Amino acid sequence: xxxxxxxxxxxxxxxxxxxxxxxxxxxxxxxxxxxxxxxxxxxxxxxxxxxxxxxxxxxxxxxxxxxxxxxxxxxxxxxxxxxxxxxxxxxxxxxxxxxxxxxxxxxxxxxxxxxxxxxxxxxxxxxxxxxxxxxxxxxxxxxxxxxxxxxxxxxxxxxxxxxxxxxxxxxxxxxxxxxxxxxxxxxxxxxxxxxxxxxxxxxxxxxxxxxxxxxxxxxxxxxxxxxxxxxxxxxxxxxxxxxxxxxxxxxxxxxxxxxxxxxxxxxxxxxxxxxxxxxxxxxxxxxxxxxxxxxxxxxxxxxxxxxxxxxxx
Amino acid sequence: xxxxxxxxxxxxxxxxxxxxxxxxxxxxxxxxxxxxxxxxxxxxxxxxxxxxxxxxxxxxxxxxxxxxxxxxxxxxxxxxxxxxxxxxxxxxxxxxxxxxxxxxxxxxxxxxxxxxxxxxxxxxxxxxxxxxxxxxxxxxxxxxxxxxxxxxxxxxxxxxxxxxxxxxxxxxxxxxxxxxxxxxxxxxxxxxxxxxxxxxxxxxxxxxxxxxxxxxxxxxxxxxxxxxxxxxxxxxxxxxxxxxxxxxxxxxxxxx
Numbered sequence: 001x002x003x004x005x006x007x008x009x010x011x012x013x014x015x016x017x018x019x020x021x022x023x024x025x026x027x028x029x030x031x032x033x034x035x036x037x038x039x040x041x042x043x044x045x046x047x048x049x050x051x052x053x054x055x056x057x058x059x060x061x062x063x064x065x066x067x068x069x070x071x072x073x074x075x076x077x078x079x080x081x082x083x084x085x086x087x088x089x090x091x092x093x094x095x096x097x098x099x100x101x102x103x104x105x106x107x108x109x110x111x112x113x114x115x116x117x118x119x120x121x122x123x124x125x126x127x128x129x130x131x132x133x134x135x136x137x138x139x140x141x142x143x144x145x146x147x148x149x150x151x152x153x154x155x156x157x158x159x160x161x162x163x164x165x166x167x168x169x170x171x172x173x174x175x176x177x178x179x180x181x182x183x184x185x186x187x188x189x190x191x192x193x194x195x196x197x198x199x200x201x202x203x204x205x206x207x208x209x210x211x212x213x214x215x216x217x218x219x220x221x222x223x224x225x226x227x228x229x230x231x232x233x234x235x236x237x238x239x240x241x242x243x244x245x246x247x248x249x250x251x252x253x254x255x256x257x258x259x260x261x262x263x264x265x266x267x268x269x270x271x272x273x274x275x276x277x278x279x280x281x282x283x284x285x286x287x288x289x290x291x292x293x294x295x296x297x298x299x300x301x302x303x304x305x306x307x308x309x310x311x312x313x
Numbered sequence: 314x315x316x317x318x319x320x321x322x323x324x325x326x327x328x329x330x331x332x333x334x335x336x337x338x339x340x341x342x343x344x345x346x347x348x349x350x351x352x353x354x355x356x357x358x359x360x361x362x363x364x365x366x367x368x369x370x371x372x373x374x375x376x377x378x379x380x381x382x383x384x385x386x387x388x389x390x391x392x393x394x395x396x397x398x399x400x401x402x403x404x405x406x407x408x409x410x411x412x413x414x415x416x417x418x419x420x421x422x423x424x425x426x427x428x429x430x431x432x433x434x435x436x437x438x439x440x441x442x443x444x445x446x447x448x449x450x451x452x453x454x455x456x457x458x459x460x461x462x463x464x465x466x467x468x469x470x471x472x473x474x475x476x477x478x479x480x481x482x483x484x485x486x487x488x489x490x491x492x493x494x495x496x497x498x499x500x501x502x503x504x505x506x507x508x509x510x511x512x513x514x515x516x517x518x519x520x521x522x523x524x525x526x527x528x529x530x531x532x533x534x535x536x537x538x539x540x541x542x543x544x545x546x547x548x549x550x551x552x553x554x555x556x557x558x559x560x561x562x563x564x565x566x567x568x569x
Contacts, residue, residue, distance in 0.1 A: 048417040049417060050416055051566050073418055076417070078413075078414075080410055080413045080414070081410075082410040083410075084409065084411040084413050084414035085411065086323070086411060088326075088327060088331060089323075089327075089330075093326075097319060097322075098418070100315065100316070101319050101320065101415070101418045101419070101420045102418050145414070
């Protein structure tokens with residue numbers, strides 16, 4: 001549905017986007033993840049034909065974003081980072097205006113606007129002036145605007161920015177619900193959002209794609225080691241020596257004593273090895289008390305920090 | 314076409330929801346009314362003094378004297394007011410980020426530009442239409458020749474439409490309405506005062522400078538003469554302004 005091929009964008013000598021390529025299949029929700037200033041917004045602006053790329057191109061629904069930009073524009077709904085609202089208009093008249101400039105046939109306009117208002121829960125405020133609405137409502141009006149005309153592709157730049165937790169939850173489930181009939185790209189720097197809403201993730205840093213895959217796969221892929229956390233009652237140095245001696249253990253770190261004679265240890269083990277059994281029997285055979293033992297999975301956050309810092313190193 | 318109409322409608326609403334249109338309209342009507350009153354009083358005092366001195370007053374075509382002098386001052390008032398009509402057209406969209414909406418929907422740059430320009434032209438027409446109230450006493454108390462008056466209006470309309478096109482162009486260059494208004498006013502004023510320099514110039518330079526002046530082309534209209542060369546001048550002016558605005562919108566995409 002969306003094919004991005006070697007897109008670069010140079011701003012006054014600085015490469016904001018550097019040779020970015022990825023594909024999004026129909027019905028997928030792609031999370032575009034990266035720290036602020038990584039080039040997410042620029043990439044989205046290129047895809048929505050707001051600005052042309054310096055090099056490379058992209059196709060949306062088979063149409064080239066440069067040569068057939070009007071065809072592309074007809075098929076996308078775009079929510080920019082700052083929702084593009086006219087503060088002096090009422091919610092309904094604003095959506096009606098957007099429906100008009102999106103060339104909605106006049107006999108379907110009202111039903112389209114009603115549908116967007118319904119989907120985004122704007123019924124209570126439809127006749128209020130946009131400038132007087134709270135940030136959360138404004139964001140939802142921006143989202144409603146993107147949904148008008150049922151575009152095949154939705155491009156959402158930080159859709160949950162400025163919403164309260166309940167609204168974030170609503171918007172996320174709304175996006176999930178849209179996934180069946182639309183192809184969605186959403187950018188974010190909020191990590192849980194990605195694992196909650198996206199089928200696939202592209203991580204971008206300093207204009208370059210540094211990783212892509214499913215949220216779970218990315219965790220697996222980026223993991224350098226398996227980690228196990230143990231809480232053991234016993235002498236710290238002896239426990240550490242014993243654990244470090246087990247085959248497959250890379251390092252052992254002891255945290256401060258939690259209670260008298262009890263410490264928590266984080267053991268890094270070789271990839272694809274499960275040493276939990278060996279660790280447990282080693283502790284028990286020494287007569288120490290094994291109070292807790294659990295595998296620690298690497299969170300997306302760790303993966304993200306890893307990717308970003310590795311790039312900088 | 315539907316797009317142009319939609320943009321035009323939104324822009325018209327925005328003019329009349331914000332105080333801009335009302336402020337411009339009020340100031341315009343107040344000033345033209347004041348000047349009209351002043352001109353009439355002048356004529357009245359002239360006839361009174363000549364009568365007191367026992368002379369027969371020179372016959373004056375009062376309606377044409379009054380309207381011509383009104384039109385001349387109106388051009389100056391428009392010089393101040395027109396930049397206010399165009400200042401927000403694109404700069405405000407850029408500031409609010411709504412330009413991103415306009416340029417990512419199937420509305421082309423050209424349609425967005427035309428819709429907005431036509432909205433500002435419509436407000437100008439509303440200004441002129443309402444100023445008809447000001448001069449209506451002439452039609453009540455005398456029987457003026459309406460054709461020269463209409464020609465004067467036509468000339469002022471062309472003059473206004475040309476300056477609006479210039480204002481639209483300048484509005485695409487900045488995010489700041491104040492900057493847009495000041496620069497538009499400054500450039501208009503230069504094009505207005507340029508005829509002053511023609512006095513010291515000679516030969517071809519004099520002709521060129523005279524031709525460029527926005528105001529020198531208006532005189533014939535105010536006298537009631539419609540000369541196609543002047544019509545072409547103003548239309549060309551407006552076209553160049555809109556063309557530059559269009560190019561500026563295109564280049565905005567490249568600069569990002």
